[in-house]
Amino acid sequence: xxxxxxxxxxxxVAALVPAAHAQQRAICYNCPPEWADWGTxxxxxxxxxxIMVPEDNKNSGQSLAALIAEKANPxxxxxxxxxxxxxxxxxxxxxxxxxxxxxxxIPAGLKDPDGYWFTIHSGTLGLFVNTxxxxxxxxxxxxxxxxxxxxxxxxxYLDPTSAAVGYIGVVxxxxxxxxxxxNFDPAIRYFKDLQKNQPIVPKQTSYARVLSGEIPIxxxxxxxxxxxxxxxxxxxxxxxxxxxxxxxxxxxxxxxxGPNAANxxxxxxxxxxxxxxxIWANAFMRPVRxxxxxxxxxxxxxxxxxxxxxxxxxxxAMADAQKALVERYQREVQ
Amino acid sequence: xxxxxxxxxxxLIAPAAIVFGAFFLLPLVHLVMVGGSxxxxxxxxxxxxxxxxxxxxxxxxxxxSTAVTLATLAIAGVVGVFLSRNRFPGDALLVALLTxxxxxxxxxxxFLVIMLAGRQGLIGDISLWLFGDKLVFAYSMAGLFMGYVxxxxxxxxxxxxxxxxxxxxxLEEAARSLGAKPWHVVRDVIIPGLKPALLSxxxxxxxxxxxxxxxxxxxATRINVLPMTIYTEFTLQANIAVAAALSFFLGAVTWxxxxxxxxxxGTSVAAAG
Amino acid sequence: MTGRGLAFYLQLxxxxxxxxxxxxxxxxxxxxxxxxxxxxxxxxxLTLDWVVKVWGLYRETIYLSxxxxxxxxxxxxxxxxxxxxxxxxxxxxxxxxxEELLVMPVAIxxxxxxxxxxxxxxxxxxxxxxxxxxxxxxVLFTLPFMVRSVLAVLSTIDLKTLEEGAASLGAxxxxxxxGVVLPNCRSGILAGALMVVTLSVGEFxxxxxxxxxxxxxxxxxxxxxxxxxxxxxxxxxxxxxxVMIIPLLIAMQLAGRSSATRPAARRGGA
Numbered sequence: 001x002x003x004x005x006x007x008x009x010x011x012x013v014a015a016l017v018p019a020a021h022a023q024q025r026a027i028c029y030n031c032p033p034e035w036a037d038w039g040t041x042x043x044x045x046x047x048x049x050x051i052m053v054p055e056d057n058k059n060s061g062q063s064l065a066a067l068i069a070e071k072a073n074p075x076x077x078x079x080x081x082x083x084x085x086x087x088x089x090x091x092x093x094x095x096x097x098x099x100x101x102x103x104x105x106i107p108a109g110l111k112d113p114d115g116y117w118f119t120i121h122s123g124t125l126g127l128f129v130n131t132x133x134x135x136x137x138x139x140x141x142x143x144x145x146x147x148x149x150x151x152x153x154x155x156x157y158l159d160p161t162s163a164a165v166g167y168i169g170v171v172x173x174x175x176x177x178x179x180x181x182x183n184f185d186p187a188i189r190y191f192k193d194l195q196k197n198q199p200i201v202p203k204q205t206s207y208a209r210v211l212s213g214e215i216p217i218x219x220x221x222x223x224x225x226x227x228x229x230x231x232x233x234x235x236x237x238x239x240x241x242x243x244x245x246x247x248x249x250x251x252x253x254x255x256x257x258g259p260n261a262a263n264x265x266x267x268x269x270x271x272x273x274x275x276x277x278x279i280w281a282n283a284f285m286r287p288v289r290x291x292x293x294x295x296x297x298x299x300x301x302x303x304x305x306x307x308x309x310x311x312x313x314x315x316x317a318m319a320d321a322q323k324a325l326v327e328r329y330q331r332e333v334q
Numbered sequence: 335x336x337x338x339x340x341x342x343x344x345x346l347i348a349p350a351a352i353v354f355g356a357f358f359l360l361p362l363v364h365l366v367m368v369g370g371s372x373x374x375x376x377x378x379x380x381x382x383x384x385x386x387x388x389x390x391x392x393x394x395x396x397x398x399s400t401a402v403t404l405a406t407l408a409i410a411g412v413v414g415v416f417l418s419r420n421r422f423p424g425d426a427l428l429v430a431l432l433t434x435x436x437x438x439x440x441x442x443x444x445f446l447v448i449m450l451a452g453r454q455g456l457i458g459d460i461s462l463w464l465f466g467d468k469l470v471f472a473y474s475m476a477g478l479f480m481g482y483v484x485x486x487x488x489x490x491x492x493x494x495x496x497x498x499x500x501x502x503x504x505l506e507e508a509a510r511s512l513g514a515k516p517w518h519v520v521r522d523v524i525i526p527g528l529k530p531a532l533l534s535x536x537x538x539x540x541x542x543x544x545x546x547x548x549x550x551x552x553x554a555t556r557i558n559v560l561p562m563t564i565y566t567e568f569t570l571q572a573n574i575a576v577a578a579a580l581s582f583f584l585g586a587v588t589w590x591x592x593x594x595x596x597x598x599x600g601t602s603v604a605a606a607g
Numbered sequence: 608m609t610g611r612g613l614a615f616y617l618q619l620x621x622x623x624x625x626x627x628x629x630x631x632x633x634x635x636x637x638x639x640x641x642x643x644x645x646x647x648x649x650x651x652x653l654t655l656d657w658v659v660k661v662w663g664l665y666r667e668t669i670y671l672s673x674x675x676x677x678x679x680x681x682x683x684x685x686x687x688x689x690x691x692x693x694x695x696x697x698x699x700x701x702x703x704x705x706e707e708l709l710v711m712p713v714a715i716x717x718x719x720x721x722x723x724x725x726x727x728x729x730x731x732x733x734x735x736x737x738x739x740x741x742x743x744x745x746v747l748f749t750l751p752f753m754v755r756s757v758l759a760v761l762s763t764i765d766l767k768t769l770e771e772g773a774a775s776l777g778a779x780x781x782x783x784x785x786g787v788v789l790p791n792c793r794s795g796i797l798a799g800a801l802m803v804v805t806l807s808v809g810e811f812x813x814x815x816x817x818x819x820x821x822x823x824x825x826x827x828x829x830x831x832x833x834x835x836x837x838x839x840x841x842x843x844x845x846x847x848x849x850v851m852i853i854p855l856l857i858a859m860q861l862a863g864r865s866s867a868t869r870p871a872a873r874r875g876g877a
Contacts, residue, residue: 027820034835054820057831061569068572069725073732075819133453135468153453153470156554162569195556200473202554204834212645212838214453259732326570331387334558342780343696346689350709350750353686357743358712361723368726413625416618431626434856435633439811439826442845445833446632449639454646454838456635487629516614545716548811548826552833561718561812568816574726581719589714 023052026263029063029079029255031056035205036121036223036250037231037283038080044279045270051263057204060085061162067094067255076255077264082164084319086117086251091319095253098265102272105289109315110249119249120271121285123221124310125165125172126245128228132235133213140217142242143173147193156200156209157219161326163203168248169219170325171318175311176244181321184328191333210236221248222301226284230300238302244309249288365578372575379579388563388580395560396587399543402479403536406486411532413487414494415524429495436488440481440548447481447553448472475557481549486539493538497531530598537595541588560584633849640846645838657843661832665844668828669851675738675824676807679745683753683803686746688796691757692788695766709754712747717812720747725816738822744813749806753799760795761788794862801859808852825851 033039033055042053058066060082067079071094081089089095090112097115110119127146129139137150146155160166174180174187200215207224209215211234225238252271258264270276277292284300287293301307370376382388417429435443451457451472461469471477501524509519525532547561558566560580568577639645643652662669690709694702712720721744729735766788773787789796811826818827825848832841 032835056820057835065569065572069574070729072730073735075736161566198474200554201556202834206834208835208837334556339780343693347693349686350690353746354709358747361727364727365723409625412618413622416622420615428622428626430860431630433860435629436856437805437809437852439809441811441826441830441833442848445841445845446636449632449635484629541714547718552830561716564718577722581722585715585719588716592714
């Protein structure tokens, strides 16, 4: 029995080892298949470049932490991060500059001047609502609506201490309720009040939970909501809150001293190429190279009049204020 | 002969010593040092006991684990004694069902809690049908508590059953023949007889609940149990020093509980199954 | 046998209720994994499509978990059985202290052990990114169970007499170990082996921190699927997990039952 076990283990090891080395690879931190349709993008990368990029469900905070922890010997080659995390990653010295083709098409405010990170697409934060799961209650139209007792147990938002979209939700609420990056009182007061409605606070992308109705109202981006509505044909709507919200870029960067740096660069080239950008556009994001946006996809967005309430943010200010706000959230809201 | 025996024994235990020393003892000591390597130095260990966020997390975890342990001991005690002492058709099946979830990971238990008490959960449907009001508590303290009790019951039932089998039935018979009522027999003979087993089972239950991570992670509750706080610190730009310091406290509390229970029980703590 | 009173039926009802609490969600989740649409339930039709999809998405995690569990078993056998033998041969304060020490990875939360491994060995990229990194964590966590299991059996048999008998017949120390001791602790090895494999397949706390996108195990995949995939996929994946682990758990129960029918032998040990 002893010997048989060892033999079985040896065979298992032998079976695993060759399989691992045949493929060209690049490791991405934060490429969740169900967020921003990364699933399709990763398949395209495999098909067009022959590079296998395994999917990864880390959020921005978990990715940055992993990059810092692995600084001496990085595991990842590229990373995808929420807007201000690009600046934080550069400060932490875990990314390296690389300017892919198409770099010049990116507007100035959406890329690091020295090439450390660049926007690939942006989205607008709002309410991702499963109308059927509301059980007959009216679709909320503003941040304030969510404080009403009728939505008890129905509201969710990603954790501001680790997910970029979590922190960005706090910022969006804050800006729209009159706060500034120096004064987060409106947001803290809002989230404290929101706790009475027993919100669900996941750490990672919860697209499927909205579709299933487990989380009827989620603070999330328009692209995830549109994908649910048009691609997955779920009974969902996107709502831009009446008080206003923010438009946020999502960025990518090359990891410093990654194991497969050459493949990493090819991946970054692809996400910025016409084909890569078109995939983002078809997934209802605003591609950073606006030329890739098709009229067909654009037609499916909410009318432009609604989008006037969405304002861009100062990434630098957002990055600077993050640590203090997260600590404040932990102490006062949790 | 004796010298070669000693040599022989050392060779046999050396692999375990090496594996354990290199991959557990050394890294743990290193972790404690890392705890003191942050900007605050070793003072961070003291800070944890005074900082309301961390202290609150530690206290709420201890409170939850204690509540779970007491509830589990009560439930498993009744069920374990009943099943050991009574034979009836289907008793083996009940034992099998009760101990089936023995090694389910916390994530799966969290998922099962959502199946029971989530928005589309069974309990919600039943309460809607019975009372017209959907009861959803998967994402609150109640859901977390339920999940913890769920994975604690199987192991505790096994331990209780094993201990009941070792009880001397003559003590109970003697008590009964002296006229003691069934409840008094339970209180004065059975429970004291089971005390060592209950203590050690309770200690394991407490230790497991303290260190449980997967369940809280899946349930996305706002209650910050200590393992979640550790994980959050780690993901807050790799605040490893604080994460390490918190881990030290978590390990210390757990290990102390087990040691205390061991000395009280007088025997070594039983491994499961 | 005295007549069954009210107390019996009350306790029986309670026991059945508790069993239902444990089993009903398992059954629900297994059924959800084969329904065409969770919201419609069984009436919407049954299908294996989700299971097939899970296989396509998560096949590697299943293979990896099985491989790690078997490797973990091999290592704990080679490392743990001899250690248990030495501990049984020389019962003393020292060996008791060693036993205490070996149990520590079970007492210390998996998160802490994983963090410790990462800060100490994370710098060796080849090691960090290989499945061996996860294996180390699993071995640390399961070793005490193997040692305890074998030790429990060894402490019930009269090891000293057996060994002296063999030695007087001319058997050397290695012959004694392989020819006399090992066959006698077969039941302990079997129980320990089942425990090790079951625990390794289900290990999450440590593996969550130790894994990389290329070394995902089944529980790690489950966590991902619960958060981001459709409920049917999460359920189907859970179904696959149950199919893997429930036979192991049943085997453990049967092995425990068969060793319990040796009443004279089970005198010592906690």
